[in-house]
Amino acid sequence: MSERGGRLVVVGNGMVGQRFVEALRARDRDGRWRVTVLAEERRPAYDRVRLSAVFDGVDADELSLHTPDDGVDLRLGEPATGIDRARRVVTTATGEIRYDALVLATGSAPFVPPVEGTDLPGVFVYRTLDDLTAIREHARGRHTGAVIGGGLLGLEAANALRLLGLATAVVEFAPRLMPVQVDEAGGAMLRRYVAELGVTTYLGVATTALRAGPDGAVAALALADGRTVDAELVVVAAGIRPRDELARAAGLPLGPRGGVLVDATCRSADERIWAVGECAAVDGTCHGLVAPGYATAEVVADRLLGGAATFPGADTATKLKLLGVDVASFGDAHGVTAGSLDVTYTDPATRSYAKLVLSDDARTLLGGVLVGDASAYPALRASVGGPLPAPPLALLAPAGGPGAGAGALPAGAQVCSCNAVTRADLDAAIAGGATDVPALKECTRAGTSCGSCVPMLKQLLDAAGVRQSTALCEHFDLGRQELFDLIRVRGIRTFSRLVAEHGRGNGCDICKPVVASILASLGAGHVLDGEAASLQDTNDHFLANLQRDGSYSVVPRIPGGEITPEKLIAIGEVARDFRLYTKITGGQRIDLFGARVDQLPQIWRRLVDAGFESGHAYGKALRTVKSCVGDTWCRYGVQDAVGLAIALELRYRGLRAPHKLKSAVSGCARECAEARGKDFGVIATETGWNLYVGGNGGFRPRHADLFATDLSTEALITMIDRFLIYYIRTADRLQRTAAWIEAMDGGLDHLRSVLVDDSLGLCADLDAAMARHVAGYSDEWRDVLEDPVRLRRFTSFVNAPDVPDPSITFAVERGQPVPARGAPPGPDRRRQPVALGLPEVRR
């Protein structure tokens, strides 16, 4: 029997193959199996479900599902070429590998109908990252595209072509789009949406030939009804076929429609060979979705370690966003069950269509279709086979209506179908101490794949009586956003009034800086005036950055990183005269270290006289807007990146926010300014500016998302204005823009609806708030220099202002001063200078 362990060979490293290996390795604590994975592609497993995200600017690396594992011999670019069952070996181009157990995870191949011309240049399938790269390359300089196939994948490909700037057509043989998932009425609603996006649909018609143009590449499709469709790029998305050629050649029985025939334990006719994912015909049926694929992976991992798992049946429910439209179908969507009843709901106003399929006594939910508004999907899908969680109309009314929450689900209902997590599993996790969504994700894996069940996780926490405290600290029961609104609406200008009327105690190092920041955002005067002075955190306290020895660093603003030689010399002279350690920062500025408190005003005086101002390196505020040189000098630049970066930095300078704000402008898609690592980044296109939001470096690096394309400079600035003020008003304390967008209900789409479509009616107010900021800006350093009361705080000792702080002393390293005191964080570590090429000094 193969369950004892030994050599395990896995053929295929797609999503399911990878999930299988992970599941096995996680449970194989004694190391029973030595695993070899044969991968056809040169890149390790990635998330094919999110393939199209690369056209939204997501980096291919972000799709990776690969986790390095020393116990797995992963051979990339080495596909299996044959199986010798008698000798128990798999052959590859480089040799043979013996197996005690063999798992086939070869997936599917796109089905290309036998139509003349599908071999022309410019005709693609849509399955791998390489396919997408080739499509992107071919689309350059071309204007028309077509997709053969109007199913899930076809519509996804159509959207990709649209994003590449092609006039796009979809040809579907069935009389409606997404024929497998939605019914006729749902398809009609879908077609209306698709038409609005400028995608033309040809339904109920076959493609008879692909015709070449003068350059030999594809130029048009010929349809059975005699019409022609111009298409200089064609994607064939007409379905998939299981890749069963290895099994076929090895004489293994196949399913009636192909696929490796396996039983409910996913074992083939050969007791040592198993199949998982799309290449497996489980009891004769192939499932072309990732959720049942994952289920087969779990079954085989369990069986190979002596377990008794069986395939639980496929959940074919899908919910996706196609061309910006939510579409979901679940259970018996087409009502094929005998005697089933339909309840349908069409709302032209919200342009949503929904259908529920009920059993003949109208008591049991069998399935359904949702188009336009799929917010009820998680609860409905989890209720399939059970009683309705609420009256049908309440479920179908927009926004799911009341009572559609997860709280009404039975214990056995599957809340997360991607990872097969039931309500009972989640309730157990909550009882075991999980008090928030991240904790639930951590211990059950629910919500970690497609994320559509995350709202239900929140509802289950609520249903269990777990309240997420938004209280800022012990002094205020409100969160930052509520405090902001309270201070704004009631016109509160001081911390003491706020804490007296709406809080308790004397405040602390959490709430004081938050309130200081809110007051500054609302234009309550200089941050060191009156009571505000006692609220400022470490750096804002002296408008400089505290270093570990108690000295400060000073960063003058250099907008966009552009600086004249005279100004550069002035900085050098200041650094030389005050003997400051000098370093170029990552944000295209110059950082001057080692200033004592009493020296700060003198340094600022010199800098202000030379035409500089505060760079706000000390504040939770806009830092810098980096730039490349743009079309001023660069051979590739298509817009004036430097000019825009300077304009943006000067517009938003001094803007205080829940956390620091970083930005950049790149003059072309080569992205030399790294704009996609910023809270808001701008990349020039031939026709305008693309705006990206929500990126950050730091603790959890994250690429920014594309928010809007080809904006004029004026429209771009309006968008950024609104984005920043909305962030300042609604984000949590110390929440960077990336986390703010991730935590938002509806995410980026919600943000677009608020900032572009003005769905909350806030835009005029946001615009006015930014106008007030721009009009009210003044340099914080100059304001201190001009006010004796503010100035007198910058002394070493209240009773000995002429005595410099004797504790600040310097050593010399590489010709510059460095601190001689101040403990590094953590356990007592002696600082070791780095001296490469020398023997290590042992102490």
Added chain:
Amino acid sequence: MSRATTPAWTPVCPLDRLDEDRGVAALVDGVQVALFRTADGLFAVDNLDPVGDAYVMSRGLVGSRGEVRTLASPLHKQVYDLTTGRCLDVAGVTLRRHRVRCRDGLVEVRLRQEE
């Protein structure tokens, strides 16, 4: 160092030189002292942050934790009880306290002897 005599009261500055809830540093007999004026009166502690080993406590934020008057280090935010000097976040760490009073509008400090 240790002294046989009790240190004297040293006048430091006028009371109105201190802003409420915002500290200053003073130099008393060569020792750096952090002074605070709060609604509960005056406090004086060492300016040396015992964890971060830099003279910065005068720049920390004053507040409260429950009924306790607190001071947070600006370096790494450990919170101290201003009345006892005890660190509330790191066991066994203490901030040395000094005597402080206001006489005829003048703030005076008397160093606490080394234990």
